[in-house]
Amino acid sequence: MSLLREHILRGQAIATAGPLRAQVAERLLELGAALEPLEDGLDQEHGSEWARSRAPLHGLVLDAAAPFGDGGRERLELTLQSGWTAIAAVATGALVPAAADAVATAGEAAPPSGCGAPAGAASRILLIAPPPAAGPHAGAIRAALENLARTLATG
Numbered sequence: 001m002s003l004l005r006e007h008i009l010r011g012q013a014i015a016t017a018g019p020l021r022a023q024v025a026e027r028l029l030e031l032g033a034a035l036e037p038l039e040d041g042l043d044q045e046h047g048s049e050w051a052r053s054r055a056p057l058h059g060l061v062l063d064a065a066a067p068f069g070d071g072g073r074e075r076l077e078l079t080l081q082s083g084w085t086a087i088a089a090v091a092t093g094a095l096v097p098a099a100a101d102a103v104a105t106a107g108e109a110a111p112p113s114g115c116g117a118p119a120g121a122a123s124r125i126l127l128i129a130p131p132p133a134a135g136p137h138a139g140a141i142r143a144a145l146e147n148l149a150r151t152l153a154t155g
Helices: 022-030 044-053 073-095 097-105 138-153
Strands: 013-017 034-037 059-063 124-128
Touching (some): 013 022, 013 073, 022 034, 044 073, 059 073, 073 124, 073 138
Parallel strands (some): 013 059
C-alpha cells in the first residue's frame, strides 16, 4: 500500500541535503523526482549560488540522520547549523521568488531567469529527523527540527 500517488514527483527537481538515506532516495526516485544533491560544506552564499544554478527547484529534502550520527552535543550543533544553512541557501536561491527579487532590489546582480519555483507552484521542504535511539541528544534534534518546521510553516 502506498500513501503517495505513483509518479507524483515526475518532473520535479528536488534538492537534497544530509546525505539522504538510501531508502529515502530510492522512494523519491520511484515517485519521479530528479534529485539534486547539495554539495557538503557550502556556506549560505555559495549554497544560494548552487541553488540558482539548478533552478527551478521544487523542494528540498533534508535528512538529518547522517550529520547527527550517533549523537552528542557537537553533532547536534553541527546538524542544526548545516541544516539551517541548506534550507536558507536553497530557499533564497531557488524556492522563494520573493527572496530572489529582494536580492535584485538590494543592488546585487539579478538572479537568472527561472529562479524560484514556477509561478503558482508550491515549494516544499521536508525535514527527516534521526531515529529516537540515535544517541545522546536525539530527542533534542528531533524537537529542534519539529520547531524549525513549525517556524517555516508560519511564513
